[in-house]
Amino acid sequence: MKVIVMGAGVIGVTTAYYLAKAGAEVTVLDRQPGAGLETSYANAGELSYGMTxxxxxxxxxxxxxxxxxxxxxxxxxxxxxxxxxxxxxxxxxxxxxxxxxxxNKSRMVRVSNYSRDVMSxxxxxxxxxxxxxxxxxxxxxxxxxxxxxxxxxxxxxxxxxxxxxxxxxxxxxxxxxxxxxxxxxxxxxxxxxxxxxGDCRLFTIALAEKCAEMGVEFQFGQTIRSIAIENGRVAGVETEMAGRISGDAYVCALGSYGPRVLRPLGIKLPVxxxxxxxxxxxxxxxxxxxxxxxxxxxxxxxxxxxxxxxxxxxxxxxxxxxxxxxxxxxxxxxxxxxxxxxxxxxxxxxxxxxxxxxxTPDGTPVLGPTQYDNFFLNTGHGTLGWTMACGSGRAVADVVLGRKPEIDFDGLTAARYS
Structure with missing residues (x-):
C-alpha cells in the first residue's frame, strides 16, 4: 500500500514511521525545507503525560x-x-x-498514556x-x-x-x-x-532520518493546493511544484493548516x-x-x-x-x-x-477515518502534540492499514463533531 502523509511535523513523521515499519510505501509532503520546522520547532519540550x-x-x-x-x-x-x-x-x-x-480528559489520557508506552x-x-x-x-x-x-x-x-x-x-x-x-x-x-x-525538533529530525533509511520518501518544499476527489474517494494531492501526487491512502497531519484543505472536501473540523x-x-x-x-x-x-x-x-x-x-x-x-x-x-x-x-474546543485530538474510505486524520493535538505523537502515529497507522488499533477510538474521530 502506498500512503501519502501530509505534514512533516512530529505528528506526520511518527505516522510515517509506523506506516513504514508495517511495510507501507510512504511519501511525506511538507511546504517547509525540512522536518519539524512549524509547531514542532521550539515548543515547551514537555512530554506531559501527568498534565494531559x-x-x-x-x-x-x-x-x-x-x-x-x-x-x-x-x-x-x-x-x-x-x-x-x-x-x-x-x-x-x-x-x-x-x-x-x-x-474530554478521559479521551485525552487514553491517547497520552498509550503514547507514553509506545514512545519508550x-x-x-x-x-x-x-x-x-x-x-x-x-x-x-x-x-x-x-x-x-x-x-x-x-x-x-x-x-x-x-x-x-x-x-x-x-x-x-x-x-x-x-x-x-x-x-x-x-x-x-x-x-x-x-x-x-526532550527537544521535539531533534526527535522529529532524528526520526525522519530513520524513516528515510526505511524507504520513506520526503518531498519538501511542496505546498499543497488542494485534494482531488474522484468517484467518492481521494484521488491525489495537488501541489504547486509537482502537480498531483497519488497513493492508495492519505493522512492529513497538517496541524493548524488542516482545515484549509479539509473544508472544500466537506470535512469541517473545529481546529x-x-x-x-x-x-x-x-x-x-x-x-x-x-x-x-x-x-x-x-x-x-x-x-x-x-x-x-x-x-x-x-x-x-x-x-x-x-x-x-x-x-x-x-x-x-x-x-x-x-x-x-x-x-x-x-x-x-x-x-x-x-x-x-x-x-480543538474540547482538547481532544481528531484521529482516524473520515467519510472518504481512503482518507484519514491525525490532527488537533493543541499543546500536546509532542506528548501524544507516538501513540497517535501508531494508532492512526493501524487504522490506515486496516488493523485493529490498540486503543479505543470512541470519541477520538471527527464523528464527534457531526
Whole structure:
C-alpha cells in the first residue's frame, strides 16, 4: 500500500514511521525545507503525560478574563472579525463544565498514556537522541490558593493512575536545587512523576532520518493546493511544484493548516490556531539552572532543561494565523526565567520563536477515518502534540492499514463533531 502523509511535523513523521515499519510505501509532503520546522520547532519540550487535560474546564472562563488583564498575561484574544474564531470560542465555552471536562480528559489520557508506552518502545528500537530526560514536571505554586486548588488535579491524577507528589518548599528545592535562590517566591508544588522532557525538533529530525533509511520518501518544499476527489474517494494531492501526487491512502497531519484543505472536501473540523511563544537560551551557570520542567502556575509558563539549553514557553494568544513575533511578545516568558532561575541562562542570547498550536474546543485530538474510505486524520493535538505523537502515529497507522488499533477510538474521530 502506498500512503501519502501530509505534514512533516512530529505528528506526520511518527505516522510515517509506523506506516513504514508495517511495510507501507510512504511519501511525506511538507511546504517547509525540512522536518519539524512549524509547531514542532521550539515548543515547551514537555512530554506531559501527568498534565494531559483539556483547557476547557470548570472555572476557566472567569480565570481567562482575569488573565487578560494581568501585566504579564498568559492569555489574550485579539478582537478579530472572524466568525470561525468566535464559533470556536463558543464551542470551547460549552465544554467548560464538569461533565464535559471528565469526558474530554478521559479521551485525552487514553491517547497520552498509550503514547507514553509506545514512545519508550520506539526509543529502544531506534536509539535516537533528543536531549531526553525522565525527571518529571514540577508545577510550582506561588500562592496558598493555588496549592489548595491543586486538590482537584490530585484527585483526577489519582483516578487515572498518574503518580504525583505534593511538595512543600523544601521538597520543591530537593527536586530543583536552583530554586533555593528564590524560595520566598513559592509556597509549594505538585510534582508529576510520569512526565518527561526532550527537544521535539531533534526527535522529529532524528526520526525522519530513520524513516528515510526505511524507504520513506520526503518531498519538501511542496505546498499543497488542494485534494482531488474522484468517484467518492481521494484521488491525489495537488501541489504547486509537482502537480498531483497519488497513493492508495492519505493522512492529513497538517496541524493548524488542516482545515484549509479539509473544508472544500466537506470535512469541517473545529481546529483553530492558538499562538504560543518561547525563548531558548544557553545555560550560563549549571548550579542555577533547572534540571527538568517547571510549570509556573501563575503565568502558565513552562521552563524546560534541554541538554545545555533552557526552553521557556507559554502564552495562549487567539489571533488567527498571525505568526508575527513582536518586540515585546516574549516578555512574559523572559520574566519568568529571570524570576525563578536568575543567572541560570544567558538571556542576552535568547532566541525568540512563535508557533501555532492546532487546538480543538474540547482538547481532544481528531484521529482516524473520515467519510472518504481512503482518507484519514491525525490532527488537533493543541499543546500536546509532542506528548501524544507516538501513540497517535501508531494508532492512526493501524487504522490506515486496516488493523485493529490498540486503543479505543470512541470519541477520538471527527464523528464527534457531526
Amino acid at each position: 487535560s483539556p483547557w476547557a474546564a470548570p472555572g476557566i472562563p472567569l480565570k481567562a478574563v482575569k488573565w487578560m488583564f494581568m501585566k504579564r498575561r498568559p492569555f489574550f484574544i485579539w478582537p478579530l472579525i472572524s466568525p470561525t474564531m468566535w464559533a470556536w470560542c463558543a464551542q470551547m465555552l460549552r465544554n467548560c463544565n464538569e461533565e464535559s471536562y471528565r469526558i 518502545e520506539l526509543i529502544a528500537e531506534t536509539g535516537i537522541e533528543y536531549d531526553g530526560r525522565e525527571q518529571g514536571t514540577l508545577q510550582l505554586f506561588r500562592t496558598q490558593k493555588q496549592l489548595k486548588g491543586s486538590k482537584a488535579d490530585q484527585d483526577i491524577l489519582a483516578e487515572f493512575g498518574s503518580p504525583y507528589e505534593v511538595l512543600d518548599p523544601d521538597g520543591c528545592i530537593a527536586a530543583e536545587p536552583a530554586l533555593a535562590q528564590v524560595r520566598e517566591k513559592f509556597v509549594g508544588g505538585l510534582r508529576l512523576l510520569a512526565d518527561r522532557t 483553530y490556531p492558538v499562538k504560543g511563544y518561547s525563548v531558548t537560551l544557553p545555560i550560563m551557570d549549571e548550579a542555577a539552572a533547572p534540571q527538568s520542567t517547571i510549570m509556573d502556575e501563575t503565568h502558565k509558563v513552562a521552563i524546560t532543561r534541554l541538554g545545555d539549553r533552557i526552553r521557556v514557553a507559554g502564552t495562549a494568544e487567539i489571533a488567527g494565523y498571525s505568526k508575527r513575533l513582536g518586540p515585546h511578545a516574549t516578555d512574559t516568558v523572559r520574566h519568568v526565567i529571570g524570576d525563578l532561575f536568575p543567572g541560570g541562562g544567558d538571556l542576552t542570547k535568547a532566541e525568540g520563536w512563535t508557533g501555532l498550536r492546532p487546538m
